[in-house]
Amino acid sequence: xxxxxxxxxxxxxxxxxxxxxxxxxxAQGLYGPGLREVLxxxxxxxxxxxxxxxxxxxxxxxxxxxxxxxxxxxxxxxxVAAVVHHRPLARRRLGFYTPEEIADLDVEGLALAxxxxxxxDGWRALARPDALGQPRVRARDRRGRRxxxxxxxxxxxxxxxxxxxxxxxxxxxxPHLRLVVHRGTFSGRDxxxxxxxxxxxxxxxxxxxxxxxxxxxxxxxxxx
Numbered sequence: 749x750x751x752x753x754x755x756x757x758x759x760x761x762x763x764x765x766x767x768x769x770x771x772x773x774x775a776q777g778l779y780g781p782g783l784r785e786v787l788x789x790x791x792x793x794x795x796x797x798x799x800x801x802x803x804x805x806x807x808x809x810x811x812x813x814x815x816x817x818x819x820x821x822x823x824x825x826x827x828v829a830a831v832v833h834h835r836p837l838a839r840r841r842l843g844f845y846t847p848e849e850i851a852d853l854d855v856e857g858l859a860l861a862x863x864x865x866x867x868x869d870g871w872r873a874l875a876r877p878d879a880l881g882q883p884r885v886r887a888r889d890r891r892g893r894r895x896x897x898x899x900x901x902x903x904x905x906x907x908x909x910x911x912x913x914x915x916x917x918x919x920x921x922x923p924h925l926r927l928v929v930h931r932g933t934f935s936g937r938d939x940x941x942x943x944x945x946x947x948x949x950x951x952x953x954x955x956x957x958x959x960x961x962x963x964x965x966x967x968x969x970x971x972x
Contacts, residue, residue, distance in 0.1 A: 843868030873895075929951045
């Protein structure tokens with residue numbers, strides 16, 4: 749009887765030590781969840797997959813190939829949206845930023861973000877400093893239009909200063925558009941200056957956040 753109690757105590761002690769070891773490994777990210785922990789989720793996934801396959805098969809029998817192709821396309825869109833939503837790095841590379849991410853960027857990071865947002869909207873964009881070392885983004889679309897983006901507080905000129913030379917403009921190259929991006933609010937003098945210059949669009953903090961969320965640039969400005 750005493751030996752049996754000792755054996756039971758040893759087994760309990762080993763189980764306790766094993767549980768403590770597993771907890772420590774999980775805390776370090778070196779040990780995955782047990783089968784009993786993931787089994788409910790696996791069952792839900794299995795049922796979901798079976799339901800999707802059965803639904804597609806039924807749609808194919810009832811409506812033909814078009815319904816099957818449409819269902820698969822819809823699943824693809826949902827999968828991409830889920831990846832974009834749950835993977836911040838992939839989302840940012842596709843040109844989607846949260847307001848908090850935009851607020852945390854420095855000027856160079858903001859230039860990179862704007863270049864990605866332009867690519868998302870169909871422009872070929874490159875973030876590169878100008879001759880004075882100030883962050884700039886230059887872009888071109890399929891119609892040959894050229895776009896230059898400057899950033900406040902380093903965007904120049906201010907309303908009472910001369911406009912910079914628009915170098916590189918050649919006949920037939922299309923209108924040269926300019927954006928000035930600012931995470932804050934432009935003053936009335938800024939707005940008047942932009943109107944006087946012609947071809948200058950101001951992107952303030954509100955428009956920038958909408959653009960980063962996915963609103964196309966042409967819906968935020970007069971850029972067609």
